[in-house]
Structure formats: structure tokens, C-alpha cells
Amino acid sequence: MSAQAVVTHAPPTSKMIQDAESSLMHVVTRPGQVMTKGRGSYIWDAEGNKYLDFLQGWAVNCLGHCPPVLIRAITKQAKELINGSPALYNARMGELGKLLTDNSALDKAFFCSTGAEANEGALKLARKYGAKHLDGAFEVITTWHSFHGRTLAMMSASGKPNWDGLFDPKVPGFIRVDFNDLEAVRRAITPRTCAVMVEPVQGEGGVHVAKEKYLKGLRQLCDEKGILLILDEVQTGIGRCGTLFAYEQYGIEPDIMTLGKGLGGGFPVAALLAKDEVCVFEAGDQGSTYSSQPLAMAAGIAVVGEMLKRKIPNRARVRGNALMRKLRAMKKEFGFTDVRGKGLLVGVDLPKEVAPQVVAQCFEAGLLINAPGPNTIRFMPALTTSSKEIDEMLEIFSKVLRQLL
Numbered sequence: 018m019s020a021q022a023v024v025t026h027a028p029p030t031s032k033m034i035q036d037a038e039s040s041l042m043h044v045v046t047r048p049g050q051v052m053t054k055g056r057g058s059y060i061w062d063a064e065g066n067k068y069l070d071f072l073q074g075w076a077v078n079c080l081g082h083c084p085p086v087l088i089r090a091i092t093k094q095a096k097e098l099i100n101g102s103p104a105l106y107n108a109r110m111g112e113l114g115k116l117l118t119d120n121s122a123l124d125k126a127f128f129c130s131t132g133a134e135a136n137e138g139a140l141k142l143a144r145k146y147g148a149k150h151l152d153g154a155f156e157v158i159t160t161w162h163s164f165h166g167r168t169l170a171m172m173s174a175s176g177k178p179n180w181d182g183l184f185d186p187k188v189p190g191f192i193r194v195d196f197n198d199l200e201a202v203r204r205a206i207t208p209r210t211c212a213v214m215v216e217p218v219q220g221e222g223g224v225h226v227a228k229e230k231y232l233k234g235l236r237q238l239c240d241e242k243g244i245l246l247i248l249d250e251v252q253t254g255i256g257r258c259g260t261l262f263a264y265e266q267y268g269i270e271p272d273i274m275t276l277g278k279g280l281g282g283g284f285p286v287a288a289l290l291a292k293d294e295v296c297v298f299e300a301g302d303q304g305s306t307y308s309s310q311p312l313a314m315a316a317g318i319a320v321v322g323e324m325l326k327r328k329i330p331n332r333a334r335v336r337g338n339a340l341m342r343k344l345r346a347m348k349k350e351f352g353f354t355d356v357r358g359k360g361l362l363v364g365v366d367l368p369k370e371v372a373p374q375v376v377a378q379c380f381e382a383g384l385l386i387n388a389p390g391p392n393t394i395r396f397m398p399a400l401t402t403s404s405k406e407i408d409e410m411l412e413i414f415s416k417v418l419r420q421l422l
């Protein structure tokens with residue numbers, strides 16, 4: 018290696034962006050800053066500018082940026098064994114498996130790397146269950162405005178209207194109905210149906226919370242028809258909604274549940290969990306190169322352990338309620354048409370379709386938030402965020418709204 022090729026200092030921002038632009042496929046338009054450091058609720062760019070992060074990698078960094086407990090766990094594991102093989106036991110897989118099954122209503126786990134992959138596994142499991150127990154039923158009922166990931170099958174399952182026509186032909190076997198409409202699900206069930214798949218809160222769809230009657234009704238309906246209830250808790254799970262899993266607040270248990278995002282607190286790890294009687298996979302049916310990878314397992318153990326030890330889901334519920342209360346108090350001044358959410362997954366509807374502009378101006382003012390729709394703003398801070406940080410966020414948000422509305 019030549020002396021010139023040894024990089025000792027980060028290159029200037031413009032060079033880093035130029036390299037990224039010239040070498041990466043263009044799939045997203047990014048602002049002109051390069052993020053280089055994160056701690057707790059804050060992230061810094063290469064120029065030293067500090068941002069209050071109420072995005073946290075799309076509800077991923079549940080313990081905030083670079084939490085010491087996660088740093089310690091992955092550093093220790095990296096020194097022991099980063100990657101064994103999915104076909105060999107390692108010392109961490111059973112530990113995370115037990116943490117999740119002991120603390121949920123599900124009995125068995127399969128680990129993978131992304132939410133979409135976990136959902137693909139859920140779909141395969143449901144189809145295999147249908148083949149084995151339901152006369153070959155294979156269709157899954159999903160909902161409009163749902164989001165289950167970006168693999169071709171999950172794009173087919175998701176209910177994003179603007180994905181219609183994209184990458185066609187889609188994977189067949191999905192029937193979409195309106196969210197929170199139990200009768201629509203009842204009408205859509207046929208002898209071909211093997212499962213119903215919903216998010217307890219539609220996150221990407223604009224923070225739409227499932228009604229208690231709806232999820233309870235879905236559970237009852239699935240039992241009546243002998244089909245499976247799959248809950249996609251990729252965004253709602255691991256404390257985000259105020260309990261370790263959102264389903265706990267509905268007094269029901271899913272047959273299959275998927276997790277991702279918060280599970281690794283920033284490290285890519287996801288899981289598919291199921292009740293014993295649904296676990297119909299046989300050896301060779303499911304797998305992944307990074308399944309149960311020790312480093313990912315160590316991250317999951319650290320995050321879930323911390324959630325339980327410090328009762329962080331409870332804290333998320335208290336802070337989330339406070340955030341919603343404060344947003345409701347601002348309703349009159351800004352004309353918000355709705356404030357909703359569960360725990361620290363919170364959305365607010367603006368009176369005008371200016372949400373993308375609000376997000377851009379907040380970014381300029383040092384605040385990261387997100388707009389899942391033209392008039393909807395979503396907040397998904399670290400579950401460890403403080404009241405002071407919530408107030409700081411609301412101050413910047415209000416200032417921007419005063420300019421724009």
C-alpha cells in the first residue's frame with residue numbers, strides 16, 4: 018500500500034459526498050452533511066454541527082446513539098468470536114432466544130438481519146402452515162398503508178399505494194383491506210387464506226394506531242377460522258410503544274411476531290418468533306448466512322437486557338404520553354388536526370401539506386424529525402430521551418412551524 022493510500026484524517030465533507038455520489042446507486046436524496054459522531058439523543062456532522070435526533074435511524078437506536086452497554090457488548094464479543102457459522106452452535110444464540118421467548122408469548126425464534134427478512138420468514142412459515150394444516154391455503158390478508166419491507170414479496174404485501182406498478186409483476190397471494198376495519202378482513206377471508214398480517218401501529222403509513230377492538234377482533238376471527246395472526250412489530254417492538262411488545266397492551270397473543278430495528282439498538286439484527294404449534298419449518302426450509310451471528314446476538318442481548326433491567330419501555334410510555342400532551346397543548350396555536358401515537362412512536366397532522374418543508378427547516382435548525390406523509394410529522398426518539406430533550410425538540414419545532422404555517 019502506498020503512503021498516499023493510508024487515510025489518517027477524515028477527508029473534507031465535499032470529498033466524502035463526492036465519493037458517495039460517484040460510487041453509490043442513487044436511491045435517496047440526502048442533505049449535504051456527513052454524520053460522523055453520535056451520543057445519546059444527539060448526532061454531529063463532520064463540521065461539528067450538533068443535531069437533536071428524534072429520528073434515531075428510523076426508530077432503531079432505542080438506547081440512543083452509541084450506548085455504552087452496546088459498545089461494551091459488541092467490543093467484548095468481537096474479541097471472542099465475530100462470526101461462527103449459522104450451521105454451528107454459538108454461545109449467544111440460545112441466550113437471546115431465551116430472553117425473547119421467556120419475555121414474550123412466543124416459543125421459538127429464528128434470527129436474521131433485517132425486518133423485511135424476518136417478515137419474509139413469517140410469510141414462509143404461514144404458507145408452510147397453510148400447506149400442512151389448511152388444505153394448501155397460501156393467501157395473506159394485509160392492510161392498506163402498511164409497510165413490511167422492501168424485498169419483492171414484502172413490497173407486494175405492503176399497502177403503499179404509490180408502489181402499485183413498481184417492479185411488477187409482484188408476488189401473488191396478498192389481499193389488502195382497510196386498516197382498523199375488522200369486517201373488511203372477515204369479508205376477505207376465503208378457503209385460500211392462511212394468515213392475517215398487521216402492524217399494531219402503522220409507522221411508515223403515518224402513525225396509525227390499531228384500535229383495541231380491532232386487534233382483539235382479529236385474534237377472535239383468526240381463531241374462529243383457524244388461520245394465523247402475524248404481528249409485524251419491527252417498528253413497534255422492543256419498548257417503542259411503552260411495553261416490550263405492543264401486543265401486550267391489547268390483551269392478545271399473536272401466532273407469529275417479527276422484530277427488527279430496536280432489537281439490535283443500531284446493530285442489524287431481526288427475529289421471527291412463533292408459537293410452538295406454528296413452528297412447522299423443517300431443516301433446510303429457512304436459513305441465512307448471518308442467522309444467529311454471535312456479534313448480532315451480543316447486541317440483542319445487551320439491548321433487551323437493558324430494556325428489562327432499567328424498565329425502559331415504561332419510561333417510553335411516560336415520556337410518550339408527556340410528548341403527546343404537550344403537542345395537544347400546541348394544537349390551537351398551530352391548528353394541528355390530530356396528535357396520536359403509542360409510547361414514543363408519535364405523529365402529528367399539520368393543517369397544511371408542508372411536512373417535508375418542516376422536516377428540511379428543522380434539519381437546518383439542528384433537529385432531525387420525519388414526514389411519513391405530506392401533512393404528517395413523526396417523532397421516534399431514543400426511548401431514553403429526557404423531558405429536557407423533548408422540550409428542546411418542541412422549541413425548535415414550534416419556531417419552524419411559526420415561520421411556515
Ligand code: PLP
Binds near residue numbers: 216
Ligand atoms: N416492518 C415495519 C413495520 C417497518 O417499519 C419496517 C421498516 O421501516 C420494516 C418492516 C422493514 O424493516 P427493514 O428495513 O429492516 O427491512
